Amino acid sequence: MDNFTFYAPTYFDFGKDTEKHTADLIRQFGGTKVLLHYGGGSIKKNGLYQCVTESLTQAGLPFVELGGVKPNPRSGLVYEGIALCKRENVDFILAVGGGSTIDSAKAIAAGSMYDGDFLDFYQGKAKIERALPIGTILTIAAAGSEGSPNTVITDEKEFIKKGAKSDCLRPRFSILNPALTCTLSPYQTAAGCTDIMIHVCERYFSNTEEVEITDRLCEAVLKTIIHEAPRVMEEPDNYEARANIMWAGMLAHNNICGVGRVQDWASHHIEHELSALYDVTHGAGLAVIAPLWMRYVLESNPHKLVLFATRVWDVAMDESDSHGVALKGIEAFEAFLKKIGMPSSFAEIGAKEEDIELMTDKLMNGRKTEGNYVKLTWDDVRKIYESAVR
Amino acid sequence: MDNFTFYAPTYFDFGKDTEKHTADLIRQFGGTKVLLHYGGGSIKKNGLYQCVTESLTQAGLPFVELGGVKPNPRSGLVYEGIALCKRENVDFILAVGGGSTIDSAKAIAAGSMYDGDFLDFYQGKAKIERALPIGTILTIAAAGSEGSPNTVITDEKEFIKKGAKSDCLRPRFSILNPALTCTLSPYQTAAGCTDIMIHVCERYFSNTEEVEITDRLCEAVLKTIIHEAPRVMEEPDNYEARANIMWAGMLAHNNICGVGRVQDWASHHIEHELSALYDVTHGAGLAVIAPLWMRYVLESNPHKLVLFATRVWDVAMDESDSHGVALKGIEAFEAFLKKIGMPSSFAEIGAKEEDIELMTDKLMNGRKTEGNYVKLTWDDVRKIYESAVR
Numbered sequence: 011m012d013n014f015t016f017y018a019p020t021y022f023d024f025g026k027d028t029e030k031h032t033a034d035l036i037r038q039f040g041g042t043k044v045l046l047h048y049g050g051g052s053i054k055k056n057g058l059y060q061c062v063t064e065s066l067t068q069a070g071l072p073f074v075e076l077g078g079v080k081p082n083p084r085s086g087l088v089y090e091g092i093a094l095c096k097r098e099n100v101d102f103i104l105a106v107g108g109g110s111t112i113d114s115a116k117a118i119a120a121g122s123m124y125d126g127d128f129l130d131f132y133q134g135k136a137k138i139e140r141a142l143p144i145g146t147i148l149t150i151a152a153a154g155s156e157g158s159p160n161t162v163i164t165d166e167k168e169f170i171k172k173g174a175k176s177d178c179l180r181p182r183f184s185i186l187n188p189a190l191t192c193t194l195s196p197y198q199t200a201a202g203c204t205d206i207m208i209h210v211c212e213r214y215f216s217n218t219e220e221v222e223i224t225d226r227l228c229e230a231v232l233k234t235i236i237h238e239a240p241r242v243m244e245e246p247d248n249y250e251a252r253a254n255i256m257w258a259g260m261l262a263h264n265n266i267c268g269v270g271r272v273q274d275w276a277s278h279h280i281e282h283e284l285s286a287l288y289d290v291t292h293g294a295g296l297a298v299i300a301p302l303w304m305r306y307v308l309e310s311n312p313h314k315l316v317l318f319a320t321r322v323w324d325v326a327m328d329e330s331d332s333h334g335v336a337l338k339g340i341e342a343f344e345a346f347l348k349k350i351g352m353p354s355s356f357a358e359i360g361a362k363e364e365d366i367e368l369m370t371d372k373l374m375n376g377r378k379t380e381g382n383y384v385k386l387t388w389d390d391v392r393k394i395y396e397s398a399v400r
Numbered sequence: 401m402d403n404f405t406f407y408a409p410t411y412f413d414f415g416k417d418t419e420k421h422t423a424d425l426i427r428q429f430g431g432t433k434v435l436l437h438y439g440g441g442s443i444k445k446n447g448l449y450q451c452v453t454e455s456l457t458q459a460g461l462p463f464v465e466l467g468g469v470k471p472n473p474r475s476g477l478v479y480e481g482i483a484l485c486k487r488e489n490v491d492f493i494l495a496v497g498g499g500s501t502i503d504s505a506k507a508i509a510a511g512s513m514y515d516g517d518f519l520d521f522y523q524g525k526a527k528i529e530r531a532l533p534i535g536t537i538l539t540i541a542a543a544g545s546e547g548s549p550n551t552v553i554t555d556e557k558e559f560i561k562k563g564a565k566s567d568c569l570r571p572r573f574s575i576l577n578p579a580l581t582c583t584l585s586p587y588q589t590a591a592g593c594t595d596i597m598i599h600v601c602e603r604y605f606s607n608t609e610e611v612e613i614t615d616r617l618c619e620a621v622l623k624t625i626i627h628e629a630p631r632v633m634e635e636p637d638n639y640e641a642r643a644n645i646m647w648a649g650m651l652a653h654n655n656i657c658g659v660g661r662v663q664d665w666a667s668h669h670i671e672h673e674l675s676a677l678y679d680v681t682h683g684a685g686l687a688v689i690a691p692l693w694m695r696y697v698l699e700s701n702p703h704k705l706v707l708f709a710t711r712v713w714d715v716a717m718d719e720s721d722s723h724g725v726a727l728k729g730i731e732a733f734e735a736f737l738k739k740i741g742m743p744s745s746f747a748e749i750g751a752k753e754e755d756i757e758l759m760t761d762k763l764m765n766g767r768k769t770e771g772n773y774v775k776l777t778w779d780d781v782r783k784i785y786e787s788a789v790r
Contacts, residue, residue, distance in 0.1 A: 011643040013415025018408065024660070025403025220640035223624045223648045230616035237612055250610035253401040257660070258613045266656070270414070270647070 011220050011270040018264045020157050021183040024257065026249075028185045029147050032062055032104070033069030039143055039182040041102025044073035045095055047115045049080070049107040053149065056193055062106060062147065074098045079107060082285045082292070083114040084166045088128060091118035095142065105146045105181075109153020109205075109292075112146050116161035116179045119144050131174040132163055138176035146184045151191055151256040152202030152293055154209055154263020156184035164286055170372065171286040186260070188252035196243055200350040201293030203239040203255060206262045207232055208296045212275045213268035215307075215314050215383040221271045225317070228267045232322045234258045236346060243350050276381025277303045280394060283369035290359045297352035298359060302397045304340045307384040312336045314383065318343075356398045366395040401611050401660040408654045410547050411573040414647065416639075418575045419537050422452055422494070423459030429533055429572040431492025434463035435485055437505045439470070439497040443539065446583055452496060452537065464488045469497060472675045472682070473504040474556045478518060481508035485532065495536045495571075499543020499595075499682075502536050506551035506569045509534050521564040522553055528566035536574045541581055541646040542592030542683055544599055544653020546574040554676055560762065561676040576650065578642035586633055590740040591683030593629040596649045597622055598686045602665045603658035605697075605704050605773040611661045615707070618657045622712045624648045626736060633740050666771025667693045670784060673759035680749045687742035688749060692787045694730045697774040702726045704773065708733075746788045756785040 021039075023031055036044060044066060053059040066073050076091050094100070095118060105115035119141040121128030130136035148156045155161065159180050162173045194202070214228040234254055241251040261267065280303065281295040308315050316332045319325040319339025328335050344354065353359050370392045379385035386394070411429075413421055426434060434456060443449040456463050466481050484490070485508060495505035509531040511518030520526035538546045545551065549570050552563040584592070604618040624644055631641040651657065670693065671685040698705050706722045709715040709729025718725050734744065743749050760782045769775035776784070 011415075011640060011647075013418065015411065015413050017411040021405065021407040023405050025401075028403065220644065222627055223621070223644045223651070226620035226624050227617065227651075230620040231613070234613045234616050250401060253660070254610065254613045257401075261613070261617075261656075266651075270643070 012218055012272070014269040016265065016269050017177055018157060018180065018266070020181050020264075022157070022186060022260070023183060024186045026187060026189055028187045029058065029061055029190070030065065032145070032147065032185060033065045033071055035183045035185070036071060036102055036104065036145055037069065039102070039145065041071070041143065041145070043098065043100050043102070044071055045091065045098075045100045045103045045118070046073050046075045047079065047091065047103055047105045047111060047118065048077045049111050050078070053106055056190070058106065058147070058149070058190060062104070074100065079111045079114045081110050082164045082171060082289055083110040083117075084164050085129060086166055088114055088117040088121060088163060092121040092128060095122040101142060103142050103144045105144060106149065108148070108150030109155040112144070112148075112153070112155035112181070113161040113163060115144050115146070116141070116155070117163050118142075120174070120176070120179065129165055132165070132172040138174060138178060141176065141178045144179070144181045146181045147190075148184060148186050148256070149190045150194060150198065150202055151252070151259035152205040154206070154259055156181060156186065157260040157264035160263070162282070169286045171282040184260075186256050188249055188256045191252050191256060192247050192249070194246070196246070196351055197291070197294070199242055199246070200239065200352050201291045201297070202259065203235050203293070203350065204297045204347060204352055205293035206255070206259045207235050208277055208300050209262040210267050211300060212278060213271065213273050214318065215274045216271040217311075217383060218271035224267060224270055227261075229321050231258045231262050231267060236322070239350050272382050274381050274383040276383070276386055279373055279380055280391060283373050284359065284361055287365060287369065288360050290361070294353055294359055297347045298354055298356070298398050299394065301340055301344045301347065301354070302394050304343070306390065306394050306397065308333065308336055308340065311384050315339060355400050357400070361398070363396075363399045366392055369395060402608055402662070404659040406655065406659050407567055408547060408570065408656070410571050410654075412547070412576060412650070413573060414576045416577060416579055418577045419448065419451055419580070420455065422535070422537065422575060423455045423461055425573045425575070426461060426492055426494065426535055427459065429492070429535065431461070431533065431535070433488065433490050433492070434461055435481065435488075435490040435493045435508070436463050436465045437469065437481065437493055437495045437501060437508065438467045439501050440468070443496055446580070448496065448537070448539070448580060452494070463494075464490065469501045469504045471500050472554045472561060472679055473500040473507075474554050475519060476556055478504055478507040478511060478553060482511040482518060485512040491532060493532055493534045495534060496539065498538070498540030499545040502534070502538075502543070502545035502571070503551040503553060505534050505536070506531070506545070507553050508532075510564070510566070510569065519555055522555070522562040528564060528568060531566065531568045534569070534571045536571045537580075538574060538576050538646070539580050540584060540588060540592055541642070541649035542595040544596070544649055546571060546576065547650040547654035550653070552672070559676045561672040574650075576646050578639055578646045581642050581646060582637050582639070584636075586636070586741055587681070587684070589632055589636070590629065590742050591681045591687070592649065593625050593645060593683070593740065594687045594737060594742055595683035596645070596652045597625050598667055598690050599652040600657050601690060602668055603661065603663050604708065605664045606661040607701070607773060608661035614657060614660055617651075619711050621648045621652050621657060626712070629740050662772045664771050664773040666773070666776055669763055669770055670781060673763050674749065674751055677755060677759065678750050680751070684743055684749055687737045688744055688746070688788050689784065691730055691734045691737065691744070692784050694733070696780065696784050696787065698723070698726055698730065701774050705729060745790050747790070751788070753789045756782055759785060
């Protein structure tokens with residue numbers, strides 16, 4: 011186990027009707043002038059917008075609004091939000107939505123306390139050291155941004171999707187009411203579950219030895235999704251299954267499943283190029299890429315895939331054929347993704363074979379390798395993309 | 401799953417040599433005058449005392465000292481610590497030791513900000529709303545106090561051991577260096593592992609349904625201890641096994657394994673009377689009580705014991721004999737405890753049959769029931785104590 015630090019000071023208010031605590035929580039964490047940040051119209055249709063704005067008004071908490079966050083959130087709206095926060099002296103950002111809205115809020119929070127271009131943070135030119143405090147009301151279990159220090163933004167000029175992170179971006183509070191996720195479409199739900207699983211896999215597939223406790227936590231989250239995802243696909247209103255998925259989604263990405271080890275993240279980075287170019291739903295892109303990444307790395311580094319097969323997918327161990335055992339695990343994962351309606355090929359997500367070189371170039375960007383479980387070269391990445399063409 | 405809140409803002413600095421960061425962390429969390437609180441002489445023998453005091457001196461951080469914390473920490477030393485903190489204007493408490501030292505530090509931290517008798521908090525007469533900030537350097541993996549809001553103190557006038565809790569008692573930082581635990585005796589190590597397992601069991605044994613994610617996390621911690629404890633019993637210097645146990649010990653009690661459900665805690669409360677009366681090592685007392693509690697509640701409420709058997713101890717499911725399956729799980733647990741050198745009877749811990757009525761009276765203290773998984777009456781508790789006489 012490697013040395014590590016872990017700091018996750020978000021206050022979670024989890025369960026039915028918890029959105030009613032919004033104004034109290036903002037006050038508790040020092041907010042006096044709020045930016046209400048959200049996405050499309052869904053929170054207006056389901057009554058959440060009204061509930062939140064009434065709560066702020068009744069509490070005498072002044073707020074300004076910025077809606078319109080899109081999936082794979084864009085830099086343009088972030089600039090708008092930064093200008094608004096500076097102009098209106100906002101001191102607290104409330105993100106109501108899924109990972110895209112929260113990631114956009116984090117970019118605004120950091121950009122509002124910075125004199126330069128906020129994209130500096132995403133291009134590795136500057137470190138995020140200060141940010142406005144953020145609170146969230148989560149409406150999609152997927153990205154884990156509600157408990158994480160991470161944010162991913164698409165630079166819409168360059169079609170580049172890049173991440174940044176800082177402990178000061180961890181939300182001060184996150185309100186998680188599973189009932190708010192019951193109206194999600196089956197596709198969004200399944201893509202969210204996939205994203206959750208791959209957040210865990212990026213941490214699980216590591217060559218760092220002797221990380222039994224963290225491996226076991228990873229398996230706990232994966233097994234939960236394997237149990238609960240098919241239930242919500244059949245019964246979208248199943249509050250209990252939604253609740254287990256929602257909390258698992260937070261745990262998958264607040265790094266409790268990743269401490270003490272070198273992590274991978276190749277599947278995410280390979281997928282980001284798909285999201286950036288075709289605006290694919292991130293979880294759906296991961297459903298295509300992650301199993302193909304597993305099949306590719308199996309040839310050179312099977313050991314953690316064997317554990318994945320036996321402990322997560324209950325494949326019987328066969329010491330004489332560990333490669334076959336690992337393969338059965340990957341096949342079980344692929345069958346699971348298919349069952350919940352996720353795609354497995356470029357064709358299903360509208361990606362094109364002729365863009366593979368471009369995506370590989372953009373991803374590698376002059377670097378020699380990508381990922382850590384197996385260090386992938388330019389050629390390896392290209393082959394993984396190519397294996398999705400069928 | 402029940403509604404819940406979860407807030408665990410402790411900064412963990414985990415790994416080799418992390419005690420060298422002590423002074424920096426105290427400053428980072430605002431300390432300017434420190435109470436250094438510790439137990440017996442072990443930290444002086446192993447060099448930790450010298451390392452910490454040199455670090456504070458070099459950093460120009462003034463400090464006063466209070467050593468002498470004993471296992472099952474006593475009220476007398478807490479009064480001394482409160483007086484010292486008030487007299488010396490201490491604004492940060494550094495606890496160097498195991499759960500007893502940290503619990504004692506928490507009592508001093510709360511008592512220093514309170515005008516009344518600090519025992520009010522432990523007798524349910526007052527709520528802890530303010531406390532001095534605490535940092536810890538952990539030397540025993542067991543109590544989980546390094547990440548928890550809990551503290552347990554023995555009122556030495558009445559020989560009553562009682563707990564209190566408040567989120568403001570969660571340490572600001574905890575330094576966890578597994579190497580510091582390598583010098584623990586086999587008995588202390590095994591008692592610590594037992595304590596960790598029962599912290600999980602108190603949360604696992606619940607009638608709240610649909611808590612898959614938290615059940616899985618509980619099982620992750622239990623399986624880790626089952627894997628690692630026998631390794632450290634054979635190789636006390638095994639850093640990696642110590643590391644997994646140490647982090648598991650934190651996770652077992654910061655309540656990530658307990659959210660969203662009604663918890664039990666009968667075994668702990670039944671054991672506290674043994675610790676208070678005979679000064680038994682808490683984990684050893686739990687090794688006697690917890691399996692007997694399991695055997696007792698099996699008769700009226702087997703369902704979670706079946707899960708414990710099949711998922712934690714890999715007992716094969718037999719739908720026609722769930723009672724037998726559950727019993728095999730308890731037997732596996734008992735065999736495990738025996739293997740790591742833990743006691744299983746009153747005789748082994750110096751407890752006496754003639755005190756059973758007194759302990760039952762003190763525990764029940766006029767209440768009708770104890771615990772939640774099965775609501776135990778006075779008579780049930782007496783029978784559990786009696787089953788330890790052999």
